[in-house]
Amino acid sequence: MDTRFLGIAELDEAPSVAVVVDVMRAFTVAAWAFAQGAEKIVLAESLDEALALKGRHPDWVALKDGPPAPGFEAVNSPGLMRSIDLGGRTVVHKTTAGTVGALAVKDASLVLCAGFVVAEATARLLRTYKSDSVTFVVTGEEGQADEDLACAQYIARRATEAATDAAEFLRRAAESRAAAELAEGVRQGVHPDDVALCLEVDRFSFAMVATVEGSLMVLRPRAAPSPADEELV
Template sequence: MDTEIPAGGVVVVIDVIRAFTTAAVAFERGVAEIACAPSVEVGRSLRRLYPDRLLVGETGGLKPADFDFGNSPSEMSMAQLAGRRLIQATSNGTLGLARCRAPAALLAVSARNVGATARWIASNHADTPCTLVCTGRTAEDWACARYLGGLLDGSAPVRADLVTGIMEGAAEHARRYARLPASERVDLSTDLHFCCDVDRSAFAMVGEVRNDHVVLARVPC
């Protein structure tokens, strides 16, 4: 996520474990829009402005005490969300969106909606330069970037390779969490199958840049 993001192109921000998998499941559950904040502090400020919105996210991978939900697709899958608006704040994914200030188009992607994202780009910006931004340093985001890049250039990437990359990334996360005190560890076990469910969501998540956040909308593809 340290790379410079050029203005004027299509920017796709990738976070498989777990921000944009969580967002995709929320849209599947009927959420109207998601305001993606670059920090929990901005998320809380947005909540004060819009108290009817649900606050979703994490710090250090764990749900802050004043948030309605953690950064968990499993939690989203069981929530009553039809017609609701969310505010999401995460350490990597939503922060990555906020770094993109002047794109021709801005999208959020996980494995869950990678095919729809490729179709949206091909239909709307086929001739526009495209930058893929991995928000983490673990294997799952890079695997998703390779898979999406293959879809965009027509090289027919292998779905099993993407799932393998996600599992490798999950193992990297697990090794890192194992070194932390028990109170700071994150259990990904209930979320992982959502993260590996390639192309479950037949929509792109298209962002609109606001002053201090990005609003995601669900666009069927």
């Protein structure tokens, strides 16, 4: 499998298969939202679009980076997300990196959104899909965020070597600038457990697939193929 690791600005054309990685914290939060019962997550292009969608669908839950704000019921924190009951609801998600990266590759034939919490499920889906080329979108810090790059490299390795040890990749993520800023309270809308929750490997058994539905980019959970299913493909 040929792999590329690119920042959002480096994407010059739609890849065939894209894995968009945002460990701290967009796609860790998205995974927690599904674990809390969300049916789907709409990836908004702007805060204004998120609020407009919320206005048209009052029962949807709007979520953003940073501190709480009028019109938004939730913030981009896994520690806070785990206490919200989202049973059957739709979440509208807008962040500064993760959602932007997913929207940048919306024309790919397969778009997966990932963090460490869904690493194995994502790797299994890649193995089943059997693409010759996969582009990993490293969303943070203009493609330089080491927590995202480490996770992307780990998933890429897991897609071909299932026994890959996570320890070194997790160490890099734990020592990243994003982890330090979260731990030190530099970023707002943070729970003390956020870093630890972002570094839980394979917390969830589903992958997350984004597809264009009408005019919207929609993220949904997808059960990971079993090893037996992989052998049949």
